[in-house]
Amino acid sequence: MVTRIAPSHLTARARARRSAWSGAPRSVPPPLLVPALIAVAFLVLPLAGLLIRAPWRHLAATLSGTDATQALILSLWTATVTTGISLVIGVPLAWVLARTTFPGQRLLRALVTLPLVLPPVVGGVALLLAFSRVGLIGQYLDSWFGLTIPFTPLAVVLAQTFVAMPFLIITVEGALRSADQGFEEAAATLGAKRMTVFRRVTVPLIAPSLGAGAVLCWARALGEFGATITFAGSFPGQTETMPIAVYYALENDPDAAIALSLVLLLVSVVVLVSLRDRWLRGGSVQ
């Protein structure tokens, strides 16, 4: 028995389009199209609402009238310091994870990347327990140096580092793993000692990933809320970062909250644009 063949209509344009896409039909079946459209609406409409509701006319006044400037400055410098610390201690750790083997390495990697999936509030509680005046580390900092960390700008930096550094570490570790180690071998045969190889070959070769990881780390630090408010509190000018300022502004001054959110949205767009080569190409990473 032969199944009846039902030909469909294919215009010249459709033919050209399909041949450019290796022959597969490019129209979307309805069972996939509808949920996809709902997903788009869900992701885009709230942000559009933010733009529509924004007090555009007195935006500048709103921003300057609140603690926004203070919060923005605090957020910018703490996120930047966080990124700096993460680069200084996170990149060497990424190298150790990528280039050496030792017992318990898998466990270490799991521990290091745990903050990625850990609710930030839990991180904040853990930091508080460690660095409080009676904490594991905090008691010595207090008795030896008279240093109290919780509820200071330093606490903001530590909370952000705890949450954001793993993003840098896994990005750089991945880059180190996929980097061609042949170049490092070549450098060794040319007389370069291991630190020279790292400085003059390894780091320049992973520079794009290093940059992407740093931007990612910075963006995550900028948006940090849970760990920061738990460990550092919300003292205006001291520990009240942008996300925390938005949260409190929403109660008394919704217009200010929207204006602050717009600033963060703008920063996010800039971050996304700077990472576009890495993320927006679709499909394969690198």
Added chain:
Amino acid sequence: MTPGASDGLVVDAEVRRGSFSLTVSLAAAAGQVLGLLGPNGAGKSTLLAAMAGLTPVSSGRITLAGQVMDDAAAGTFVEASQRPVGFVFQNYRLFPHLTVAENVAFSPRARGMGRQAARSAAGHWLNRLGLTDLAQRKPDQLSGGQAQRVALARALAGQPALLLLDEPLSALDAGTRLDVRAELKQHLAEFTGPCVLVTHDPLEALVLADQLVVLEAGRIVQRGTPEHVARQPATEYVAKLVGLNLYAGHANGSRIALKAGGGFVAASQELHGEVLVAVRPSAIVVSNQHPQQSSARNIWPARLTGLTLLADRVRLDLEGQPSALADITPAAVAELSLSPGSQVWLAVKATEVAVYPRAGGQPD
């Protein structure tokens, strides 16, 4: 070992990597180019890595100019960065983020020269290899031949006592390979230390090397001058490579019974016992019918299994007793209307059958 080895390279070592084991004993005198020939997986690159200090030997030792580089028994090991070795890698491994000049200055700089001194040392080598005009280019702006010269300049700029080249021409297309090969030969001639060159291209080995060492499955199966190896290949691999049919057999006067079946009659050979028989592919005459009136003493039927177009001829892969490679002209292929599966007759004159006693490696 050999006289004059005190200023050369002496390797007498074993390198184990998982289940693979490489056992090698060789020496290269100063000014000599030693060609390492072998199929993929024979251990050529592993051997180079051991010489460069990228991998330690499992047992035995490597000395260079009388100095111990690696000695498993004594526990001595000189790190790669400390060895006076220049390495030209297969795909050159030029640092993509550095210019040609910076690539060449890398070694002087890494070996402790100041910025200015390293730059002028690099300038010297750039000039010597005709790269001065390309100094400010990045590696991705170079042709294959240019990249090869930069890699050589970069290796030489470290003033090595030993030069290692891993398939230096394999990344080039056939057209540029000839020119670059001639150029490379000249540069190698100017290098005063020993030089080890890895290749799986027999022609490259024959042209560039003074001495050949053939590696198969981690063992040296033959060594000698290129002429010697080409004329008397010790294994089937070498024979195939240099374009010879090679058979193991047992000789009884001029009659040779082949291990793989079939036999040959050779001209006036008084050999007895285990022998190797070599027949050049161009010496085999191919015809459609049994050549009735022919002076050839060796005539046997075969089936064509494959045709490969070489530069000026077609190489036929023939299955029979024995199987053989035969080279004929494209015109002859057409005239005989040959295609895979064709039944043909092969003929070889006894004077074209070279027989020599078997020694050393196993031709299996």
